[in-house]
Amino acid sequence: MQSYTEENYLKAIYHLSTNEALVQTNAIAEQMQTKAASVTDMLKKLADKSLIAYTRYQGAKLTEKGRNAAIAIIRKHRLWEVFLVEKLKFGWDEVHDLAEELEHISSDELTKRLDDFLGYPSHDPHGDPIPDASGNFSPISALRFQQIKPGESILLKGVSLHSSSFLQHLDRLGLKIGSELRLVAIADFDQSVEVQLGERKIILSENVAKHLIIEKKL
Amino acid sequence: MQSYTEENYLKAIYHLSTNEALVQTNAIAEQMQTKAASVTDMLKKLADKSLIAYTRYQGAKLTEKGRNAAIAIIRKHRLWEVFLVEKLKFGWDEVHDLAEELEHISSDELTKRLDDFLGYPSHDPHGDPIPDASGNFSPISALRFQQIKPGESILLKGVSLHSSSFLQHLDRLGLKIGSELRLVAIADFDQSVEVQLGERKIILSENVAKHLIIEKKL
DNA sequence: GATAATTTTTAGATTTGTCTAAAATATTTA
């Protein structure tokens, strides 16, 4: 079993892992809001436990064991988010920090029963896929607005930023998971995205647009 | 805000407090499964934070502030136990350790919404009263079998021991919260208690009987 | 009321996770 802190490092490394590249110490330090020296200490410890492969001055990547541990935590995080929103009626902008605490409750039996109780949800309130008990989950769309042609319709499937201020901003815009959008235009000047949402046309800044997970409507 | 460990000490001191007496270092050490020296360290720390009144070599008692903190934790513990049994269908013998973890989740808003969701339960699955948001709760019956006359009927209102093995023993005897019992006799020899439960007569050892919280049937 | 037994505290060490400052390595730039 890992400590609360070790679990958070594993999760951070998981989220920073793209393709096959090693994750750098500084990147982890920023994600964890701590210092590079502290990260080095922890990387040594995680390597001792065979949770990561770590090379001095190069970086780290999760082993199979480490990835499984990270996915188990993410599964719990997302199931608790569903519970908080569906059952306790929290807003999608309020649940991230609470789920960060709840995800460390260790019982597998609890996770299994929570999953049962919630009816085996496939996605959390932010559209992120929930791994099943074996760690399998559906892939996330990597479609960008730049790949869409004006006039095409898309669906908002999820968001890749979970901060309250971002989610509240989407609420004010009237955007939610499942919303149907039609691309009007992308401005050359600042890459802002103009879309049609029902009767209204709205402008999404590049910063907003890049955190929207979208799929072409079939 | 208190640490996880500080919260557990406050809870231990609360449970060991009877009448006005000071709680001794050794008693806390046994309850916390730790050494007296560790307890002394922590008592100093809790006293610094005005959570307890502590006199060297004498013992400790909770201040108003400390008692409120302890009751808040107990409220969360008992609400989570209701959730685990009522919603997730755990047995009453399986929930203690899980609730020990969940009780440390700090959000007041979460506690309030959990209480709403559960319909403001007044007692947990072991019959213990659940404090409301202000810390008020119904008193626990202190009636002993020795105060009952043979032939009188009583109701099982709760249990004062939450170990799995004790609760599984009650399950095997067919006893549960709400069961109606009629006292047959108390043996002089070993203080064991013979009761009528429905069609059956059963014998409760002194050790079992003393952990049953009972009330006279009206 | 002195001594024995019990309880509690102190002193000093350990573990976990963190930090700062300085040294080492790697990368970029000229």
Next chain:
DNA sequence: TAAATATTTTAGACAAATCTAAAAATTATC
């Protein structure tokens, strides 16, 4: 490729919570 810059690691310290062993205070016993 040598110097400048950026990144990472080491060394040494600190805070929280714990421990063991020894000392101090309290309580019980004769």
